[in-house]
Amino acid sequence: EPEVTQTPSHQVTQMGQEVILRCVPISNHLYFYWYRQILGQKVEFLVSFYNNEISEKSEIFDDQFSVERPDGSNFTLKIRSTKLEDSAMYFCASSGLALSYEQYFGPGTRLTVT
Amino acid sequence: GENVEQHPSTLSVQEGDSAVIKCTYSDSASNYFPWYKQELGKRPQLIIDIRSNVGEKKDQRIAVTLNKTAKHFSLHITETQPEDSAVYFCAASENSGYALNFGKGTSLLVTP
Numbered sequence: 001e002p003e004v005t006q007t008p009s010h011q012v013t014q015m016g017q018e019v020i021l022r023c024v025p026i027s028n029h030l031y032f033y034w035y036r037q038i039l040g041q042k043v044e045f046l047v048s049f050y051n052n053e054i055s056e057k058s059e060i061f062d063d064q065f066s067v068e069r070p071d072g073s074n075f076t077l078k079i080r081s082t083k084l085e086d087s088a089m090y091f092c093a094s095s096g097l098a099l100s101y102e103q104y105f106g107p108g109t110r111l112t113v114t
Numbered sequence: 115g116e117n118v119e120q121h122p123s124t125l126s127v128q129e130g131d132s133a134v135i136k137c138t139y140s141d142s143a144s145n146y147f148p149w150y151k152q153e154l155g156k157r158p159q160l161i162i163d164i165r166s167n168v169g170e171k172k173d174q175r176i177a178v179t180l181n182k183t184a185k186h187f188s189l190h191i192t193e194t195q196p197e198d199s200a201v202y203f204c205a206a207s208e209n210s211g212y213a214l215n216f217g218k219g220t221s222l223l224v225t226p
Contacts (some may be wrong), residue, residue, distance in 0.1 A: 031211045043150075043158060043203060045213035056213055091157065101146045101165070101210045105157040 002026045004106035006092050012112045016081050021109045023075045023092030032075045033093040033103060034067065036060070043091065049075065082113045116141040118206050120217025127194050127224055135220045137204035138186045144206040147180060147187045148214065152201045161202075162189070194224045 005024045013019050025032050034046040047057040049067055066078045075094075079086055092106040117140040127133050137147075145166035150158035164171045164178045164187065171178050175194075180187040191198055201221050205214040 033213070035214075042218045043205075043214075043216040045215065048211065048213060050211055055211060058213065095210065101207065102148070102160055102163065103214060104160065105150075107157045 004092055004094055004104055006090075006106040006109050008109060009107065010110045010112070012114065013082055015084060015113055019079050019082055019111065021077045021079075021090050021092075021111070023077075023106055024073050025075055025092065025094030026096070026104060027073070029094035029096045029104075031055075031095045031103075032067075032069070033095075034077045035091045035093060035105075036088040037091065037108075038088045046077070079111075082111075084113050087111060087113045116144055116206055116208075116215040118204060118215050118217040120204050120220060122220060123218065124221045125223070127222070129194060129196060129224055129226050131194055133189075133191045133194050133198070133222055133224075135189045135202055135204070135222070136186060137188070137206075137217050138184075139206040139215075140185065141206070141208070142185065143208045144215075145209065146207040147178070148205050148207075149176075149178060149189050150203045150205065150216075152203065152219075154200075158203060191222075194222075196224050196226055198222060199224045 007022045032049045035043050037043045047061045048055045064080045068076050089108045091108045093103040095103045120137045148163035151161045152158045175192045177190040201219045203219045204217045
């Protein structure tokens with residue numbers, strides 16, 4: 001069964017550094033999402049992406065964040081200048097056709113900012 | 115924006131008993147309500163979902179009910195097994211392709 005994949009599984013970075021988190025959504029899916037989960041807390045929506053543009057974003061997704069689909073398979077989240085409070089598990093998700101509601105999550109990237 | 119409340123935050127049951135987790139939502143535009151199971155250190159996995167045109171949906175030992183008038187929905191697990199132990203999250207969404215707004219999760223422990 002196809003799955004969303006993410007790399008790396010764990011990323012450690014220093015405060016102020018840029019990081020790029022990578023995702024490969026399920027191949028025929030059209031909608032892509034990033035969520036984050038701070039340890040022990042709920043999953044929070046960051047951004048959704050459709051037809052090569054952002055379709056929705058939360059208050060968390062400020063100017064420090066950007067997303068890109070650089071080719072036909074990858075979907076990336078960039079944090080320009082990381083802060084300590086960016087430490088979290090970042091999940092990529094994808095969903096299929098226009099009337100497909102189900103979102104399938106990747107295994108996550110644990111980002112630790114020191 | 116949408117606010118999803120989930121109760122209880124922890125739930126401990128004996129194997130074979132039933133477990134019920136309840137969620138309420140605030141935005142009447144929400145019409146899709148999935149439930150995710152998350153084991154420690156793993157991805158959230160979709161276990162069942164319901165749309166607003168349906169009041170109840172069942173899949174083997176798992177069922178979800180929805181009351182749109184009261185804006186609440188519930189997850190029911192019957193004949194619980196130790197492998198059901200995990201954190202369960204409810205969520206609400208307005209439409210396909212839209213954000214999932216999650217509840218804070220319920221940590222379910224099923225003891226043998």
